[in-house]
Amino acid sequence: xxxxxxxxxxxxxxxxxxxxxxxxxxxxxxxxxxxxxxxxxxxxxxxxxxxxxxxxxxxxxxxxxxxxxxxxxxxxxxxxxxxxxxxxxxxxxxxxxxxxxxxxxxxxxxxxxxxxxxxxxxxxxxxxxxxxxxxxxxxxxxxxxxxxxxxxxxxxxxxxxxxxxxxxxxxxxxxxxxxxxxxxxxxxxxxxxxxxxxxxxxxxxxxxxxxxxxxxxxxxxxxxxxxxxxxxxxxxxxxxxxxxxxxxxxxxxxxxxxxxxxxxxxxxxxxxxxxxxxxxxxxxxxxxxxxxxxxxxxxxxxxxxxxxxxxxxxxxxxxxxxxx
Amino acid sequence: xxxxxxxxxxxxxxxxxxxxxxxxxxxxxxxxxxxxxxxxxxxxxxxxxxxxxxxxxxxxxxxxxxxxxxxxxxxxxxxxxxxxxxxxxxxxxxxxxxxxxxxxxxxxxxxxxxxxxxxxxxxxxxxxxxxxxxxxxxxxxxxxxxxxxxxxxxxxxxxxxxxxxxxxxxxxxxxxxxxxxxxxxxxxxxxxxxxxxxxxxxxxxxxxxxxxxxxxxxxxxxxxxxxxxxxxxxxxxxxxxxxxxxxxxxxxxxxxxxxxxxxxxxxxxxxxxxxxxxxxxxxxxxxxxxxxxxxxxxxxxxxxxxxxxxxxxxxxxxxxxxxxxxxxxxxxxxxxxxxxxxxxxxxxxxxxxxxxxxxxxxxxxxxxxxxxxxxxxxxxxxxxxxxxxxxxxxxxxxxxxxxxxxxxxxxxxxxxxxxxxxxxxxxxxxxx
Ligand SMILES: Nc1ncnc2c1ncn2[C@@H]1O[C@H](COP(=O)(O)OP(=O)(O)OP(=O)(O)O)[C@@H](O)[C@H]1O
Ligand SMILES: [Mg+2]
Numbered sequence: 001x002x003x004x005x006x007x008x009x010x011x012x013x014x015x016x017x018x019x020x021x022x023x024x025x026x027x028x029x030x031x032x033x034x035x036x037x038x039x040x041x042x043x044x045x046x047x048x049x050x051x052x053x054x055x056x057x058x059x060x061x062x063x064x065x066x067x068x069x070x071x072x073x074x075x076x077x078x079x080x081x082x083x084x085x086x087x088x089x090x091x092x093x094x095x096x097x098x099x100x101x102x103x104x105x106x107x108x109x110x111x112x113x114x115x116x117x118x119x120x121x122x123x124x125x126x127x128x129x130x131x132x133x134x135x136x137x138x139x140x141x142x143x144x145x146x147x148x149x150x151x152x153x154x155x156x157x158x159x160x161x162x163x164x165x166x167x168x169x170x171x172x173x174x175x176x177x178x179x180x181x182x183x184x185x186x187x188x189x190x191x192x193x194x195x196x197x198x199x200x201x202x203x204x205x206x207x208x209x210x211x212x213x214x215x216x217x218x219x220x221x222x223x224x225x226x227x228x229x230x231x232x233x234x235x236x237x238x239x240x241x242x243x244x245x246x247x248x249x250x251x252x253x254x255x256x257x258x259x260x261x262x263x264x265x266x267x268x269x270x271x272x273x274x275x276x277x278x279x280x281x282x283x284x285x286x287x288x289x290x291x292x293x294x295x296x297x298x299x300x301x302x303x304x305x306x307x308x309x310x311x312x313x314x315x316x317x318x319x320x321x322x323x324x
Numbered sequence: 325x326x327x328x329x330x331x332x333x334x335x336x337x338x339x340x341x342x343x344x345x346x347x348x349x350x351x352x353x354x355x356x357x358x359x360x361x362x363x364x365x366x367x368x369x370x371x372x373x374x375x376x377x378x379x380x381x382x383x384x385x386x387x388x389x390x391x392x393x394x395x396x397x398x399x400x401x402x403x404x405x406x407x408x409x410x411x412x413x414x415x416x417x418x419x420x421x422x423x424x425x426x427x428x429x430x431x432x433x434x435x436x437x438x439x440x441x442x443x444x445x446x447x448x449x450x451x452x453x454x455x456x457x458x459x460x461x462x463x464x465x466x467x468x469x470x471x472x473x474x475x476x477x478x479x480x481x482x483x484x485x486x487x488x489x490x491x492x493x494x495x496x497x498x499x500x501x502x503x504x505x506x507x508x509x510x511x512x513x514x515x516x517x518x519x520x521x522x523x524x525x526x527x528x529x530x531x532x533x534x535x536x537x538x539x540x541x542x543x544x545x546x547x548x549x550x551x552x553x554x555x556x557x558x559x560x561x562x563x564x565x566x567x568x569x570x571x572x573x574x575x576x577x578x579x580x581x582x583x584x585x586x587x588x589x590x591x592x593x594x595x596x597x598x599x600x601x602x603x604x605x606x607x608x609x610x611x612x613x614x615x616x617x618x619x620x621x622x623x624x625x626x627x628x629x630x631x632x633x634x635x636x637x638x639x640x641x642x643x644x645x646x647x648x649x650x651x652x653x654x655x656x657x658x659x660x661x662x663x664x665x666x667x668x669x670x671x672x673x674x675x676x677x678x679x680x681x682x683x684x685x686x687x688x689x690x691x692x693x694x695x696x697x698x699x700x701x702x703x704x705x706x707x708x709x710x711x712x713x714x715x716x717x718x719x720x721x722x723x724x725x726x727x728x729x730x731x732x733x734x735x736x737x738x739x740x741x742x743x744x745x746x747x748x749x750x751x752x753x754x755x756x
Contacts, residue, residue: 071597075755095599105591122598167594 021085024049024174024205025070030079032065032229039065040076040229047174047205052196054216055209056310057226058318063209064102066226067178070207071099083174095124098172102179104163108152112143112162115151116169123170137165140195157188164192168199175199177208181215193219213310223310227318237310244316245308248278251289252306255298263292274304342666346673357681360699374471375693377403377435379426382443387454389482390475394439397474401697403435423457430459430550431721433713436693437461437471459550461720472545560632565715566688568624569708570679572651575620576613576658577675581668583609583659587753588667602754606663606747610655617651634719641725642718649735650711656742657707663749682706710734 020026025047032040039062047053057063068074070081072088081088088094106115116134125133138144141161146154151162164180177196181189193215200206210216216223217237225233225240233240252274253266262268266275266289275293279285282305293300306312337344378394380387395402426438441454456475460468586592595605625643629636636643661678665671683689685699686708692700703709714731717723 068593071593073593073596073755094597097597099594099597101590101593103590105589105594107591119594119598122595122600124599 020046020082023047023082024051024084025207026080026082026085027066027070028080028082030066030069030081031077032062032069032074033077038229040069040079043079043226043229043231045224045231045234047207049173049205050200050203051222052200052206052220053208054220054223055207055226056211056213056216056223056314057209061226062229063226064178065229067099067176067207067209070176071097095170096173098167098170098175100164100167100175100177100180102182104159106151106159106163106166109150111148111150112138112154113147115162115166119166120169125170133169133171137169140198141165142191157184157191160184160188161192161195164195168204172204174205174207177206179209179211181210181212189215213314217310225314225317232317233313237313240310240313241308244313245278246280248280248308249282250306250308250312251277251279251282251286252304253289253293253298253300254302255293255300257297257299259296259298261296263289263296263298265289265292342670343673346670350673350677354677354680358684374399374437375401375403375435376471377421377426377429377438379421379423379438379440379442381422382441382454384441384454386479386482386486387441389486390441390478393478393481394475397478399470400474403429423459427459427550430461432723432727433461433716433721437468439471439475456545458545458547460547461550468547472547475545560628561634561719562691562716564624564628564632564634565712565719566683566708568621569650569654569686569711569715570683570688571624572617572620572654573657573679573682573708574675576617576651576654577661577671577679579613579616580609580655580658580662581671583662584665584668584671592753596754602750603747606659606743606750610652610659610743613655613658614648614652617654618647621647621651639718639722642714642723642728645725645732646711646714646718646728649732649739650714653707653711653735653739653742656739656746660742660746660749663746663753682708685709687712707735707738710738 020028023046027043027045030040030043032038043062043066045053055063055066065074069076070088072081072094083093083096086093088097107118110118113134116137117130120130120133138147141158141164143158143161146158151159154162160180160183164177167177168175175196180196181192184192189212196206196208196219206220208220222236223233223240224231233243235243252269252272253276254274263275266277268274269276275298277289279289286305290300290303337347376394378391380391394400423440423442426440429435430438438459440457440459442457444455456479458468458471458475460471583592586595596602625634625636625647628634658675661675662671665674683706685703686692686706687695687703688708692703692709692712695703710731714728714735717728717731
């Protein structure tokens, strides 16, 4: 047994290594505790090269903590972050990453161009290369004509675009964005996603957190839902629906009348003031459900049948609404 | 409406523990610090004394007696500085200190003044009547005036006592002073010289010693200004350094608040996600603050030389050295304070308290020699004191670069220590 087991060990390790090195980013079993609060408890997921990944989760789920661990600003208690199979703790590995914090992390008393030059230099760009990239970035965010204006005089959306541009000057292979579209009007949001699409077409992997489900659904290739510091779902929107609600339809029933108990098999959703359940075959199962409501004394006033979307998946998994 | 504004302001203050603390506890701390510095409490041990050196270069019975009497004076502290260089007990040291050494001590600021008893040059005076000089630093005007009066009093008392002991009627034979040594008439001549001989001679009219035949003869004490006399720099040079160092500290701490600003809006996250390390960030900020500080000091002294007559041109070397190390130390100190604080508001409070206290203690507001002994010693813990001493040595005492080595070394070590402390405090920002 021993003789057999020994040569196997390195083989297993090397396949694991290979597994991670095909991913642009791997988060492996990440744990982080703040005081008594367990912010991350065994989070794991991978990001493929060129993939756009949305991190979803209710407030306090640990998304920001996750992003900050990925860029080395939070030291996890346990676990590992790998970029193309290499730990971020190895020297120079982090240089292939770009980070855009949730706050506006730019100097308000510098012009757009000066901000870009500053962060470009800090990422190691010099002279001609720097000038080229700054010029490209200004064009990319559509602020060429405002390059020499102080950023404090910019609108919220313009500041956000400068904030994003400062993190991509050095052509990172992986870009992390923490709520890049918070507080931005729909047009600017559209503009920001067009910018990100441009990057992902060039092969940049993008990880972003958001509370806009529609953004995650339409603008990202894959969705990871985090709750209580754990990954509760991971996949494309179709996979998530199939994994959670499946081909089921949601039935929402509004009923009045004095009910002795909740109708069997139905769940009361307090925010929507409706009884909910999921059915696979509407025609076959619906009569039975209506009967059950009536049997406990309910008088049905309204009824809806929904095709499931990310909103339902999210509710199904976390039991909570997202903010906004 | 106004009420709502007041109420909201109060609620915000109430919810902010550290600010609440600072608002109401700091006044008490502040008051205590300044009361301690400027109003010495325990009068016996720590009242300000005039620090003097006595050079009894031409010992005579009269001068020995006067030296003893001066030694008993509560308001004087006789420097035993020469002890370290010259062996022997303090009495012989006092006797062996010569005029040049005493003058040197005053020049270096080791003592506020020196009392020199020397051989009279005036042939008209009797042989053993010492010529009395007070060597002072003209910056310390009060000390020299007080000292002159004290010396005169001591001389008169000594004369009177000697006269008493040499007079058999007064029973002087019993107190063991040999009569042969006494020459009462000569002593009288020695002490009472013509009052109008020098402008700087001080001749108090003490009714006790004014007998009809000595009416015009009073002990003459010549006050010699060994620093201000020859110098071109006005007193403003001394104040300039005090003001400049305090200003430098305020300016540097305000600027170092940028570190906290970057932390508050997570620019620090972004900076540290780039190739920049915390070491480089702190060093970059330090170099910038130092450059700005040096420029500010230069600006102040250039303006001082143009408008207030400070002789900058002849002290460029010392000025440059002091300016560099002082602004370097101030920048390190500012960064340390910033790294210690959580918010810019806190930094504002903390720096105000610390800088004002340090400036008061270190002599930026009131010269240190006016403070009590204990406080003067405590002042050496502030780097203001060392910076001011260095600048004073350069501009006031006109000492060469080699003489300010201690100050330069202390400030360099301080600067280094503070920046290392700042780096240690900043570890908590690097990774949470
Ligand atoms: N520096 C910190 N010290 C203490 N607790 C922290 C710290 N940072 C985060 N937490 C806690 O960790 C948990 C996760 O926070 P995190 O900011 O990661 O959530 P999030 O998913 O980004 O939330 P949101 O959607 O509101 O941005 C929260 O309960 C938060 O209070
Ligand atoms: Mg967050």
